[in-house]
Amino acid sequence: MHVRKSLLFHNNLPWVKKKGGMFDVTMGSYDGAEVCELVGLFILHQISQQIDGIDVGLYRDDGLAVMKDPTGPELDFTRKKLHEVFKKNGLSIEIKCGLKVVDYLDVTFDLNKGIFKPYIKPNNSPLYVNAKSNHPPHVLKQIPISISKRISNISSNEEVFNKSAPYYTNALKQAGHANGISYQPDSGNSRKNRPRKIIWFVPPYSKSVSINVARTFLNIVRKHFPANGKYSKLYNKNNVKASYSCMPNIARVIKSHNSKILNGEDQATPPGCNCQKNRRADCPLGGACTVENIVYSGTVTTPTDQEGKVYLGASGTPFKVRFGNHKKAFNHKGYRTDTKLSGHIWDIKESGESRYKVKWSVVKQTHGYNRVSKTCDLCLNEKLEILNYKDRDKLLNSRSEVISKCRHFNKYLLKEYK
Template sequence: ELVGIYILHKINKLFANEVGLYRDDGLGILRSHTPSQAERVSKNLISIFKDLGLRITIEHSLKIVNFLDVNLNLKNNTYRPYAKPNNITQYVHVNSNHPQSVIKAIAPSINRRLSNISSNEDQFNNASQDYQEALNKAGYNYTLKFEPKQKSENRRKRTRNIIWFNPPFSKQVCTSVGKKFLQLIDKHFPIDNKLHKVFNRNNVKVSYSCMKNMGAIINTHNKSILQKDNKPKIRECNCRQTNECPLAGKCLQKSIIYQANVITAQESKAYIGISDTEFKKRWYNHQSSFRLEHKKKDTELSKYIWNLKEKRVDYTIEWTVLKQTCSYSNTTKKCLLCIWEKYYIITADKTKILNSRTELISKCRHANKFLVCNV
């Protein structure tokens, strides 16, 4: 998208700001241009793309053009839906494992889209047959009908900070998770509660997320198995003395949730943390916070260690790995590392855990590496 915006900035002057891009497709308008002038613009476009290290195919002086899913006809000033000749239209089956709200919205949304990209009812009827057959095969009892676009009123929209709860949906689950969740909001945050302004049905919404289909699950499983077989051997420890390794010879592991057990003569406490990079680097940071007084408030673990040192209590620390998983992915928009850390903190023994409850609402910091300013 950023590349597309930059390219638009470069070519806008050639089309007097009447040009658009969608991924690898573009459409521009040349008004009152002769074929020779259009050819000159084409050469300038090729030159601009070449300077950017890209190649482009151009067709100019067209009166009829297919752009994305629309056929635009300047000869008779009409437009209609378009699909590639070899394209097979398929829709989610009415009995598939999707929320009912999603299933109900599919057919009306298709009808609305076809109506919006049809200049009149004749164009709609000529193009809707394939889409109607696809809906029938998917089990929908819905007849596509042309609906002229209505002018929407400019209503004032009040901005509101919405907190979304997105539980995964499955037809095998009989419990209405969304309903139970909203009932908990009503129960624990009544009108007389000081947090009711933040947590109420107007500010907290429920929207189910769809589970992976069987094909995606099988592909993910096969990919993980094949990657294990083809994965080269990686050095797991670089300690000079193996018996001194904090993780028993595996201190170079990455993307892990670890636990530090602090053992004294009177009690045992546990601290749960994560390491996106090599654990050895995280361990060095912990050791530094144990030695340097100006770092003693870096973590709940360092606070506890300094408290023991001030009381002159002897202690030992045992490090273990709870789970190894992947951190934030820019594809899935999820950070399993942070999710699993919160899970282990929630399920840990409350009398022994050192982590504070505020860590459960902390924002994932692993997504920052994908920000433009950090690239």
């Protein structure tokens, strides 16, 4: 259980509860469900070893146990045994026993009548995605269907279903859906098809876009990979598909806005220069070489090429570090393929020219990878600058850099923790 201790940090300071002790918020942690499942399996095993005549099932932290025709003392004995097992593990449990009608998760089991039906918690009305919200049409269309399926599955027959259906239909109507739910008996056909390798194109969806983006995309595929073409086997309507992804909801927009403001305060200190005193005049960024999260440009000129070539890059670390890596690649041939820039420098060197100059400058200051919104402004801006660069012939960056993956989130991986 020691691995589940939770610590709270804010601005690199640990926080402690007033009454002492740690924060107990692990229920909502990313792996909370997995841990719950592991502990559950462990306890289930112990119960099956130590208690006879009982069938137990578990979902997360809710358990359901069945005993066949127990006598009063038998029930009581089993209850005590269960308490014992949990106590030994340092846990406590709340047991209701001797029930013939049980509400378990979202189902009510009724042994008296031999049926099961949907269980609705009192004062709990379901809230569904509004029909007018900015979601792809197929997502909205699927909502009543999936609810129908779920409610049908947890109703033992159509009569039971019809009794609870109006409740859900009302909730759907309130969310603006025209269709209610209808009974769908289990067809028993759960055979799954072999999953195919499908290339998905998943642009974000917005109602205000009038172009049918997915259709346009599929038309392009059809046009450029015709049925009789060389690549039609690899790219055709069966394995290239389009779907829509949802845009971040309001909660996420607010979250990212908040963190933007909070992080902005942290970075209030202006960047400085950590070059050696006698070399300050040669500082690559004119006295601001420790600046972080920038898109920068390096312009290479030679006596014969005064116009020069331009390389655009992004630096999440202080620029000085990035600069050091560039310099290393200019001087050691082994790093020649590090960047397009170092490749270009080596091309110049091998042509017999050694009087090249690189002038560095900041193109844009942005924010680095954001763990909350999982977006990287730095990469986006770098790509934007590359795409928008006016003089393509001068640019050293290759087009493929525009589709590269963000590497700035790597430093937040656990293996990088020191």
